[in-house]
Amino acid sequence: MSNPHVGWRSHGLLLLLAAVFADNFVGRQILAVMIxxxxHEFGVSDTAMGLVSGLAFSGVYALLALPAGRLADGMSRTRLLAMACLLWALATMLCGLAVSFWMLALARMAVAVSESPTTSASMSVIADLYPPHRRSFAISCFTAAPTFSAIIGLSLGAWVVEHYGWRMAFMLIGIPALGFSALLGFVVKDPARGRWDLSSAHAAHPLQSLGIEARKLLALPAYRCLILAGGLTTLSAYAIGMWNTSFLVRSHGLSLQHAGLLAGFICGGVAGVGALFSGWLSDHLTPRNAHWQIGIPVIGHVLALSALVTYLLWPNTVWRQLGGLPIPSAMLWCALYSFFCTWWVAPSFNLVTQLVPANRRGTAMALQTIISTLLGVGIGPLLAGLFSDALQPVFGIESLRYALLLVNIPVLAAIGLLVRTSSHVTQSRYLTVERAA
Incomplete structure (x- = not known):
């Protein structure tokens, strides 16, 4: 076996995968400024908007993610992603043509069908592009892309929605995916599977039926606790991401465009920096002590939750005017929350790639994505909408403030699951952490 190395081709493919992931998330995040x-156009409730922004997407996504992960384990991942990008572009543009609420919901389901292979196939590719001791930062570059894309989805998206309407916004974000599809289909090559796996524990064994493979993965206690912790975290994070713009409009009196600008630049930009920092930190600390791979996410959760509670309860006061843009004092706490809330992603995803063999990573990431999508994209925004509607008779326009507080309680359970994951990993013979030379 030739000695593999990381070169510009690896970095270029990582950049392309991140761009695809970012475009996918612009399609999700832009709904926050379309709510x-x-x-108002379709005359529906907060609960209905929670449905179309969450459950309509996540139900279909979760149903197809496991078969899509299996496809990623058995065929060219770059070709699979090329087909997914093409279908995603068409389905997203279809959202802009919706003439009723239910047509929009069906179009969102079509987007979910096309997006289902993206995470599992991309994470499988990244695990073959970078060795474990460099993988957390590579994963953070990939997973930070959606947080940086919030700048486009929320700030620029708010401007497009306000000036040209929400239908035009859907049409515009579908166009880049056509170019990504061409590059993945005709230019890049799929990297060799398992080229960094030197341990016999990760030797490729023949794949069995989808159900058997899923049960084998879920039988691993560390993997099971890890993906459930991620799901509970995304439940809270997606609720904040989807409703934060509306919260700023309702509780801090901002216009839709101003709220989108602040949520995009401050929340999206800072979250991206936090994700990159946590990946870098994990790659530097974990080779010295493997417990940092869990310790970094736990510290991030504690600090993020503390900042979020303060942000949601902060009174409506303006820190300063930037041109014509009023910046609420609460945005300082929102920025702190955004920085720490992404600390769990790269270390956790890296750990998943180390717990399973190379030819099962697509399925493993698909299961992780199913849990996160059902709880995060599906339940999170919907639950926030339900709480907001239920609390409205008591709190009026401030009901969303307390609804978002309630949907962040599951983060406490996620912290407990991460602590259990650490104890399981210590005993697991599957954990292999390569040390930097």
């Missing part, structure tokens, strides 16, 4: 205009 108010879509709600």
């Amino acid at each position: 108010e205009p879509i709600k």
Whole structure:
């Protein structure tokens, strides 16, 4: 076996995968600045908007993610992603043509079908592009892309929605995916599977039926606790991401465009920096002590939750005017929350790639994505909408503030599961951490 190395081709493919992932998430995040205009146009409730922004997408996504992960384990991952990008572009543009609420919901389901292979196939590729001791930062570059894309989805998206309507916004974000599809289909090559796996524990064994493979993965206590912790975290994070713009409009009196700008630049930009920092930190600390791979996410959760509670309860005061843009004092706490809330992603995803063999990573990441999508994209925004509607008779326009507090309680359970994951990993013979030379 030739000695593999990381070169510009690896970095280029990582950049392309991150761009695809970012475009996918622009399609999700831009709904946050569409909630108010879509709600008024179709005359629906907060619960209904939670449905179309969450469950309509996540139900289909979760149903197809496991078969899509299996496809990623058995065929060219770059070709699979090329087909997914093409279908995603068409389905996203279809959202812009919706003439009723239910047509929009069906179009969102079509987006979910096309997006289902993205995470599992991309994470499988990244695990073959970088060795374990460099993988957390590579994963953080990939997973930070959606947080940076919030700048486009929320700030630029808010401007497009306000000036040209939400339908045009859907049409515009579908166009880049056509170019990504061409590059993945005709230019890049799929890397060799398992080229960094030197341990016999990760030797490739023949794949069995989808159900058997899923049960084998879920039988691993460390893997099971890890993906459930991620799911509970995304439940809270997606609720904040989807409703934060509306919260700033309702509780801090901002216009839709100003709220989108702040949520995009401050929350999205800072979260991206936090994700990159946690990946770098994990790659530097974990080779010295493997417990940092869990310790970094736990510290991030504690600090993020503390900042979030303060942000949601902070009174409506303006820190300063930047041009014509009023910046609420609460945005300082929102920025701190955004920085720490992504600390769990790269170390946790890296650990998943180390717990399973190379030819099962697509399935393993698909299971992780199913849990996160059902709880995060599906339940999180919907639950926040339900709580907001239920609390409205008591708190009026401030009901969303307390609804978002309630949907962040599951983060406490996620911290407990990560602690259990650490004890399981210590005993697991599957954990292999390569040390930097």
